[in-house]
Amino acid sequence: MEDSYVLQLQEPKFREFYLSYSGYAQCGPLHCYGPASRPHYLIHFVVKGKGMYQVSGQKHYLTAGQGFLIEPGTQTFYQADKDDPWSYLWIGVGGTNAGKYIRDIGLNSEQLIFRSESGEELKKIVLDILKHTESTTSNLYYLQGRLYDFFSVLTKDVVIDTYLGNTKENKYGKENGYGEYIKEAMAFIKNEYICGIGVQELAEHLNVNRSYLYTIFMNELHISPKDFLQKYRITRARELLVLTELSVESIGKSCGYGNAERFARAFKHETGLTPTQFRRQDRSKNRRNLEVSEDGLEQLINS
Numbered sequence: 001m002e003d004s005y006v007l008q009l010q011e012p013k014f015r016e017f018y019l020s021y022s023g024y025a026q027c028g029p030l031h032c033y034g035p036a037s038r039p040h041y042l043i044h045f046v047v048k049g050k051g052m053y054q055v056s057g058q059k060h061y062l063t064a065g066q067g068f069l070i071e072p073g074t075q076t077f078y079q080a081d082k083d084d085p086w087s088y089l090w091i092g093v094g095g096t097n098a099g100k101y102i103r104d105i106g107l108n109s110e111q112l113i114f115r116s117e118s119g120e121e122l123k124k125i126v127l128d129i130l131k132h133t134e135s136t137t138s139n140l141y142y143l144q145g146r147l148y149d150f151f152s153v154l155t156k157d158v159v160i161d162t163y164l165g166n167t168k169e170n171k172y173g174k175e176n177g178y179g180e181y182i183k184e185a186m187a188f189i190k191n192e193y194i195c196g197i198g199v200q201e202l203a204e205h206l207n208v209n210r211s212y213l214y215t216i217f218m219n220e221l222h223i224s225p226k227d228f229l230q231k232y233r234i235t236r237a238r239e240l241l242v243l244t245e246l247s248v249e250s251i252g253k254s255c256g257y258g259n260a261e262r263f264a265r266a267f268k269h270e271t272g273l274t275p276t277q278f279r280r281q282d283r284s285k286n287r288r289n290l291e292v293s294e295d296g297l298e299q300l301i302n303s
Contacts, residue, residue, distance in 0.1 A: 034231075045066075055076045075186060091147070188202060248263070
């Protein structure tokens, strides 16, 4: 479960550096996103609580005051803590100079984790962004200014976790060997999910039996291989429904579902909506830029 407030800009006015989307989320226990990749740079900052960010088979356990970078096209997975689920804000940026500005604050593929003492200031900027929902020229310039404010705050006191041992850990105390299996499983799923692979094919690829595969996934990701495969496919399907004009049937096939009926059942099981309903609802939200009540924002500001 997640209570989230999101602003998504459809057509950027600027080319070199621009705001793609921004948001704030209060997550329930073990709420997760992914595995998925994004088309833009995405910076998350943990306002309170705890959670885990996984990229390239490596887990980072984060708490309030820390943040993480997601790079374009990189497969990631992140999940709220069971006992102290996190709340976080995020900001997505694109443009020809986006990578340069990201590097200016010390983040890159080798430095994905950071700390900041200005969490409240970052939160106020994002919540202010979420209030400016009209696609007017004035608002677009205002949002561009707030984007630079966000980066200004980050560069003021951000501390890069150069020695990522602060966030990397084996949750089970000693090396259990599961990490390499998960890394290989992620690569196999990413390359083969379109072919309709199932748990058996995944187990065979890793040269383990299904029972051991289940143990690996439950220990590392707290989800069964079967459920993980479905979440992965539905995540990809959601992106295609929003970002493309492909038919529902074509999207289902491209995500490994043999027929439209099976795809529709799986999609509704995960999201509560049919693919057509999801596409219609999401685009309706995008046309309005944001669906969030002022009361909800005020509660976030004062929380």
